[in-house]
Amino acid sequence: MDTPPSADRLIEEDRRVLWHPYAAANSALPLFAVARATGCRLLLADGRELIDGMASWWAAIHGYNHPRLNAAATRQLANMSHVMFGGLTHEPAVRLAMLLTELTGQDRVFFCDSGSVAVEVAMKMAMQYQIARRRQQKNKFVTICGGYHGDTLHAMSVCDPDTGMHQLWRGLLPRYHFAPRPKSRFDSAWLPNDTEALEAILKARHEELCALILEPIVQGAGGMWFYHPEYLRVARDLCRRYDVLFIADEIATGFGRSGKLFACEHAGVKPDILCLGKALTGGYLTLAATLCADEIAATISMGEPGVFMHGPTFMANPLACAVALESVRMLVQSNWQSAVGGIERALAANLKRCASLPTVRDTRALGAIGVVETVAPINMASMTRRLVELGVWLRPFGHLLYTMPPYCISESELRRLCDAMFEVLQPE
Numbered sequence: 001m002d003t004p005p006s007a008d009r010l011i012e013e014d015r016r017v018l019w020h021p022y023a024a025a026n027s028a029l030p031l032f033a034v035a036r037a038t039g040c041r042l043l044l045a046d047g048r049e050l051i052d053g054m055a056s057w058w059a060a061i062h063g064y065n066h067p068r069l070n071a072a073a074t075r076q077l078a079n080m081s082h083v084m085f086g087g088l089t090h091e092p093a094v095r096l097a098m099l100l101t102e103l104t105g106q107d108r109v110f111f112c113d114s115g116s117v118a119v120e121v122a123m124k125m126a127m128q129y130q131i132a133r134r135r136q137q138k139n140k141f142v143t144i145c146g147g148y149h150g151d152t153l154h155a156m157s158v159c160d161p162d163t164g165m166h167q168l169w170r171g172l173l174p175r176y177h178f179a180p181r182p183k184s185r186f187d188s189a190w191l192p193n194d195t196e197a198l199e200a201i202l203k204a205r206h207e208e209l210c211a212l213i214l215e216p217i218v219q220g221a222g223g224m225w226f227y228h229p230e231y232l233r234v235a236r237d238l239c240r241r242y243d244v245l246f247i248a249d250e251i252a253t254g255f256g257r258s259g260k261l262f263a264c265e266h267a268g269v270k271p272d273i274l275c276l277g278k279a280l281t282g283g284y285l286t287l288a289a290t291l292c293a294d295e296i297a298a299t300i301s302m303g304e305p306g307v308f309m310h311g312p313t314f315m316a317n318p319l320a321c322a323v324a325l326e327s328v329r330m331l332v333q334s335n336w337q338s339a340v341g342g343i344e345r346a347l348a349a350n351l352k353r354c355a356s357l358p359t360v361r362d363t364r365a366l367g368a369i370g371v372v373e374t375v376a377p378i379n380m381a382s383m384t385r386r387l388v389e390l391g392v393w394l395r396p397f398g399h400l401l402y403t404m405p406p407y408c409i410s411e412s413e414l415r416r417l418c419d420a421m422f423e424v425l426q427p428e
C-alpha cells in the first residue's frame with residue numbers, strides 16, 4: 001500500500017491541481033488536510049484535532065464515522081452501489097421515499113444528486129405544472145432578498161441579487177422578482193407591513209408568476225438571517241390567493257436544524273413543492289430530493305408531453321438512499337429535539353457574551369445554529385487560522401462568524417467552540 005503523503009505535500013499537490021469552493025485556482029487561502037473524522041472531531045493530517053462547528057455545511061448531523069451509518073453503507077455495498085433508475089427500482093429508494101412522504105406530508109418524491117439540482121427540479125416542476133394547466137405565461141419566479149438556493153444557473157437566478165453574482169452573469173440569468181428581506185426577526189414582534197412588498201409583486205405580476213421560492217425561517221448562506229414565522233404564513237396565503245405555487249427550500253433547514261423537523265413547521269404551513277438535501281444522508285453522500293403534492297404530479301402527467309422532463313444518471317443512487325434511510329430513521333428515533341434544544345440554549349447564552357464586544361453588531365441563535373454578525377468585514381484567512389490554532393473548525397465569511405455543529409456535540413465541546421469565537425472577535 002502507498003504510504004500516505006505528509007500534510008505539507010498533500011496541500012502542495014492540492015494547490016497544483018485542484019479547485020476549491022469559491023476560490024481562485026492559485027489561491028493562497030489557508031488549507032488544512034483532514035486525515036480522519038469521528039463524532040464531532042476532525043483529525044488533521046498534521047496530527048492536530050479540531051472540534052467541528054460546521055457539520056460540513058449543515059450536513060453531518062450525527063457526526064462523522066457513525067457506526068450505524070457505516071454499517072448501512074457496507075450492507076448496501078454488498079448488494080449494489082448503483083443501478084440506473086430508468087425502468088428499475090430498489091428497496092432503499094422506495095423505503096426512503098415512503099419515510100420522507102410520511103414525515104413531510106408530501107405525496108411524491110423526485111431524487112437527484114445535490115441541493116442545487118433539487119432546486120432546478122423544483123423550478124422546472126413549477127414551470128411544467130403551469131404549462132400543463134395551459135398557463136404558459138406563468139413562467140417567472142418571485143423570491144426574497146438575502147436568499148441562497150445553489151450555484152447552478154437557474155438556482156442562481158433566485159439567489160440574493162447583490163451577493164448572488166447577478167452582476168457577473170448579467171444577460172445570462174433569467175430576471176426574476178425580489179421582495180425585500182423580511183425585517184421581522186424570529187424572536188421579536190411581528191411587523192405587520194413586512195409582507196407588503198411581496199404582496200405588491202404578487203398582485204401586479206401574478207399572471208406571469210409560476211412560484212414563490214424561499215428558505216423558510218432561516219436564510220442560510222445569503223446572510224444567516226432568522227425571520228418571523230408570520231411572514232411564511234402570510235406568504236403561503238398570498239400564494240394561494242394569487243394562484244402561485246409555494247416552493248420551500250429546506251435543503252439547509254431540514255432534519256431538525258432550526259428546532260423543528262422542517263422549518264415550515266414553525267409557521268404550520270405546507271409548501272406545494274419542498275426541496276431537501278444536505279443532512280438527508282447525514283452528510284455521508286450527495287443526495288437531494290424534490291417533493292410535491294399529488295395534484296402537481298398528476299397535472300404534469302396529464303399535460304404535454306405527459307412526463308416530467310428530468311432524469312439524472314445517478315438518480316436515487318441506492319448507496320446514498322440506504323445511508324439516508326438509516327440517517328433519517330436514526331434522527332426520528334432519537335431525542336433530537338432535546339439535543340437541538342440544548343445546543344440552542346448553550347449557543348444563546350455563550351454568544352450573548354460576544355454581543356458586548358465592540359466588533360459585534362448582532363448575535364442570534366435558533367435550533368442548532370449560532371450566528372455572530374460583525375461590524376466590519378471578517379478577514380476570512382486570518383480568522384480561520386486563529387480558530388484552527390484554538391482547536392476549532394469554523395468558516396466565517398463576509399460579516400458572519402457562525403456555527404451549525406453536529407447534534408452530537410458535547411456541552412464542553414460547544415463551550416470551547418464559543419470560547420474560540422469570543423477570542424477571535426476581540427478587538428485588535
Ligand SMILES: Cc1ncc(COP(=O)(O)O)c(C=O)c1O
Pocket residue numbers: 057114115116117119148149150151215220221249250251252253277278
Ligand atoms: C438553502 C440552500 N439551497 C440550496 C443549496 C445548494 O445545495 P448544494 O450545495 O448541495 O448544491 C444550499 C447549499 O448551501 C442551500 O443552503
